[in-house]
Amino acid sequence: MTAMEAIEQLHARLSARFPDAAPTVVLNPGPAAQHSLLVPATQARAIAEFLRDDPELQLDTCSNVTGIDWPEREVTETVRRTVTEPPAADAPPGTAPAAKVVEEKVRRVVPGHLEVVYHLYSVARGHGPVILRLRTGDRGEKVALPSLTPVWRACEFQEREVFDLFGVVFTGHPDLRRLLMWDEFRNHPMRKDYVEPDDYEWEPTPHDRILAQARRHYPVPPTGSGEPAPR
Amino acid sequence: MNPAAQTPEPAPAPAAPAISDAERAELRRQGILLTSIEELYNWGRSNSVWPLQFGLACCAIEMIAASMARFDIARFGSEVFRPSPRQADLLIVSGTVTKKMAPQVVRLWNQMPEPKYCIAMGACAISGGPFKQGYNVLKGIDRYIPVDLYLPGCPPRPEALLHGLMELQAKIRAQPLTGPAAPAHLRPGADGGECVIPDFGPHDLEPPHDPARWQPPRLIRTE
Amino acid sequence: MNPAAPPSRAGASVRAVQDPFHGDLLEVSMGPHHPSTHGVFRMIATLDGERIVRLKPVFGYLHRNHEKLGESTSYLASMPYTDRLDYLNSMTNNWAYALAVEKLAGQAVPERAEHVRILLAELTRLLNHTCLAGFLLQDTGCSGTPLMYAFREREAILDLFEALSGSRMMCNFQRFGGCRVDPSPAWMEAVSALVGRYDRFLDEYEELITGNEILLARTQGVGVLPAALAINAGITGPMLRASGVNHDLRRVDGYGLYPRFPFRIPLGDHGDTYDRYMVRMLEMRESLGILRAVLRDLPGGPIIDPKAKLRGFRPKPGEAYGRIEGPKGEIGFYLVSDGGPNPYRYRVRPPSLINLTVLEDLCLGHTVADAVIILGSIDIVLGEVDR
Numbered sequence: 001m002t003a004m005e006a007i008e009q010l011h012a013r014l015s016a017r018f019p020d021a022a023p024t025v026v027l028n029p030g031p032a033a034q035h036s037l038l039v040p041a042t043q044a045r046a047i048a049e050f051l052r053d054d055p056e057l058q059l060d061t062c063s064n065v066t067g068i069d070w071p072e073r074e075v076t077e078t079v080r081r082t083v084t085e086p087p088a089a090d091a092p093p094g095t096a097p098a099a100k101v102v103e104e105k106v107r108r109v110v111p112g113h114l115e116v117v118y119h120l121y122s123v124a125r126g127h128g129p130v131i132l133r134l135r136t137g138d139r140g141e142k143v144a145l146p147s148l149t150p151v152w153r154a155c156e157f158q159e160r161e162v163f164d165l166f167g168v169v170f171t172g173h174p175d176l177r178r179l180l181m182w183d184e185f186r187n188h189p190m191r192k193d194y195v196e197p198d199d200y201e202w203e204p205t206p207h208d209r210i211l212a213q214a215r216r217h218y219p220v221p222p223t224g225s226g227e228p229a230p231r
Numbered sequence: 232m233n234p235a236a237q238t239p240e241p242a243p244a245p246a247a248p249a250i251s252d253a254e255r256a257e258l259r260r261q262g263i264l265l266t267s268i269e270e271l272y273n274w275g276r277s278n279s280v281w282p283l284q285f286g287l288a289c290c291a292i293e294m295i296a297a298s299m300a301r302f303d304i305a306r307f308g309s310e311v312f313r314p315s316p317r318q319a320d321l322l323i324v325s326g327t328v329t330k331k332m333a334p335q336v337v338r339l340w341n342q343m344p345e346p347k348y349c350i351a352m353g354a355c356a357i358s359g360g361p362f363k364q365g366y367n368v369l370k371g372i373d374r375y376i377p378v379d380l381y382l383p384g385c386p387p388r389p390e391a392l393l394h395g396l397m398e399l400q401a402k403i404r405a406q407p408l409t410g411p412a413a414p415a416h417l418r419p420g421a422d423g424g425e426c427v428i429p430d431f432g433p434h435d436l437e438p439p440h441d442p443a444r445w446q447p448p449r450l451i452r453t454e
Numbered sequence: 455m456n457p458a459a460p461p462s463r464a465g466a467s468v469r470a471v472q473d474p475f476h477g478d479l480l481e482v483s484m485g486p487h488h489p490s491t492h493g494v495f496r497m498i499a500t501l502d503g504e505r506i507v508r509l510k511p512v513f514g515y516l517h518r519n520h521e522k523l524g525e526s527t528s529y530l531a532s533m534p535y536t537d538r539l540d541y542l543n544s545m546t547n548n549w550a551y552a553l554a555v556e557k558l559a560g561q562a563v564p565e566r567a568e569h570v571r572i573l574l575a576e577l578t579r580l581l582n583h584t585c586l587a588g589f590l591l592q593d594t595g596c597s598g599t600p601l602m603y604a605f606r607e608r609e610a611i612l613d614l615f616e617a618l619s620g621s622r623m624m625c626n627f628q629r630f631g632g633c634r635v636d637p638s639p640a641w642m643e644a645v646s647a648l649v650g651r652y653d654r655f656l657d658e659y660e661e662l663i664t665g666n667e668i669l670l671a672r673t674q675g676v677g678v679l680p681a682a683l684a685i686n687a688g689i690t691g692p693m694l695r696a697s698g699v700n701h702d703l704r705r706v707d708g709y710g711l712y713p714r715f716p717f718r719i720p721l722g723d724h725g726d727t728y729d730r731y732m733v734r735m736l737e738m739r740e741s742l743g744i745l746r747a748v749l750r751d752l753p754g755g756p757i758i759d760p761k762a763k764l765r766g767f768r769p770k771p772g773e774a775y776g777r778i779e780g781p782k783g784e785i786g787f788y789l790v791s792d793g794g795p796n797p798y799r800y801r802v803r804p805p806s807l808i809n810l811t812v813l814e815d816l817c818l819g820h821t822v823a824d825a826v827i828i829l830g831s832i833d834i835v836l837g838e839v840d841r
Contacts, residue, residue, distance in 0.1 A: 030772020031560025064803040154688025180514035186433040197435040200447040289541035299605040314489040332515040362518040
């Protein structure tokens with residue numbers, strides 16, 4: 001069975017079992033062909049329990065939990081619209097309005113979100129991976145997702161890490177606190193828009209970011225002050 | 232001032248007769264050892280440097296390998312790695328110092344009694360190393376504690392650590408017991424030099440470096 | 455007692471807590487500087503007398519933002535960083551990363567390279583399990599002697615790695631499509647010689663250690679891990695097999711050319727610390743069998759795929775998860791590519807961190823001294839836990 005057939009079969013079974021919260025198949029382009037299922041957050045816990053307890057699947061372990069940050073991006077698309085023009089005032093009555101196809105470039109902002117990817121395997125049956133994706137509403141307020149730690153204990157530390165580094169709040173997690181950074185830390189460092197604090201990184205021949213930072217550290221002395229200006 | 236009227240300077244006191252090495256050797260054969268307290272004291276100290284059992288990351292494995300039978304740091308006097316800072320003379324910072332770990336490193340350094348020395352082993356302890364682009368990486372432990380020896384490498388071989396230890400021993404032997412360069416426990420009035428322990432701030436350590444110990448480098452060349 | 459209180463970061467490492475059920479308890483912070491925590495790892499143990507009532511691990515003291523670096527570094531330039539993840543076993547880290555990238559890009563690997571990869575992975579397994587035997591015994595209190603024996607053998611294997619790749623520990627050896635350097639016949643001879651005498655070292659070591667009554671008393675029945683909990687908690691590697699679960703990725707996934715080389719999988723009966731130790735000793739003997747078979751069957755041919763793209767490597771957009779059975783467990787890399795020279799997301803699945811999920815369960819009811827041995831038998835490396 002190819003990867004494509006396997007994911008279609010799984011999708012069919014889950015859609016039959018959870019008709020009101022069916023997952024969608026996310027195809028993975030590229031040679032790896034590891035396709036995944038996008039699962040709506042409301043039914044994620046129930047779907048996870050089904051995947052774990054179903055006698056045919058028996059996905060009894062979660063191997064990997066990853067957070068991914070998809071910031072909002074601007075997309076420029078070319079849209080073709082049909083424009084109908086009313087007939088000219090001096091045209092004979094009964095003339096049909098002229099239709100023209102107009103191409104225009106439309107910019108739209110694709111909203112950002114955070115994504116959590118679960119890789120599930122079966123130790124009992126030796127198959128896998130089955131990949132689940134959960135997406136948050138946005139990157140600001142709506143960052144809550146259900147925790148799958150009550151289903152697979154393996155998610156405990158990894159979900160804490162996704163909370164620490166990305167900011168996804170897992171509801172139902174037994175002990176949600178920061179894992180790697182200290183508790184007083186603010187920000188979520190793995191986000192794409194995180195700005196690192198300037199702590200005087202040094203290079204003997206600086207360029208780009210470090211050069212720009214270094215120039216900000218020391219103002220250029222005024223001419224005639226006797227101090228050599230940085231060349 | 233009339234140079235002719237200058238009182239002649241008193242003649243310098245005659246130099247003490249220097250004892251040649253041959254005479255010294257002869258005396259030793261007769262069982263008499265002539266040395267200075269400084270030499271004896273420093274000889275004893277330099278040949279029994281006990282490091283603190285303190286490994287952070289990959290360099291710690293090479294430090295452990297240096298203490299094992301093949302490279303054998305014990306023959307240099309570092310017979311035991313002390314687990315308690317109160318009993319150690321040398322802090323080998325081996326591995327990346329992260330900002331989360333930095334307060335503990337400084338606290339350990341403060342707990343070590345004088346005379347104490349610090350080796351920054353590996354690129355990460357010197358300047359952040361390959362991880363210097365890190366939000367959690369301290370770009371060099373010399374931002375908070377005084378370092379006596381920098382040992383580059385990623386990781387430095389155990390032989391490099393032994394070479395570094397030999398250089399440190401030479402430095403200890405050359406240390407005078409009086410004057411401003413003496414070790415702190417022999418300098419009357421030295422304040423002990425407790426290093427500033429950083430605190431966890433919302434974005435970075437506070438202070439990000441100790442201004443008394445480390446100043447950010449000046450930008451000299453920009454192209 | 456406030457169970458949600460963050461661990462005290464400053465000042466007191468020992469403090470008294472009041473518990474309504476147990477009365478006066480003592481909260482001890484073991485680490486991050488501690489002789490026995492295998493690196494900068496911190497355990498906050500709440501003790502009722504000498505027994506552990508609660509144990510919370512604290513991580514992050516070696517968090518070097520490896521994953522963020524991966525996003526700003528090209529695929530090939532991340533290879534030396536993978537050496538520094540599990541810094542004892544650089545060859546297997548390299549292979550896991552190379553496998554994931556080869557899956558992402560659809561890159562084939564020639565047969566000779568696959569054989570050499572298995573050779574190096576099994577040598578790394580020998581190295582790791584030997585070190586674990588030394589460190590575990592060090593934790594029980596035999597200060598120094600078993601570790602000296604273990605490091606003597608480790609030095610022999612490190613000499614081989616240095617002769618081949620130029621560095622003892624940070625080998626940076628695998629490439630996408632093969633290996634960096636073709637081993638010479640003289641190097642193969644040296645490996646054969648090592649494999650020939652390793653059995654005698656294992657016999658000597660086992661005679662010294664395995665039947666020792668102090669070791670038996672201190673490790674049998676300590677830190678029992680039930681199989682169902684192990685599977686649900688994502689435990690992998692020798693720790694899982696010591697609980698009786700027959701799950702070895704070399705058999706299950708059959709990556710590389712492992713299906714060609716038969717080997718047995720040792721399983722434990724009880725899941726205690728002694729089983730975790732014995733499983734590793736037996737795995738070393740199986741590794742020697744695989745090594746002998748590989749040395750016998752090593753083919754000629756290129757060491758790297760001639761069509762492998764080293765410069766300007768830009769895999770097509772997509773994602774891939776590749777994993778291998780490293781000496782500590784399942785080490786996997788999850789890569790998301792957007793078609794650029796750097797990965798969009800670079801994630802390491804750390805076996806040591808996930809194996810620590812059950813640390814509290816294993817230590818409850820045991821003494822502080824047992825907690826040290828249990829941590830030693832889980833076999834963690836902080837470079838991997840914190841990345």
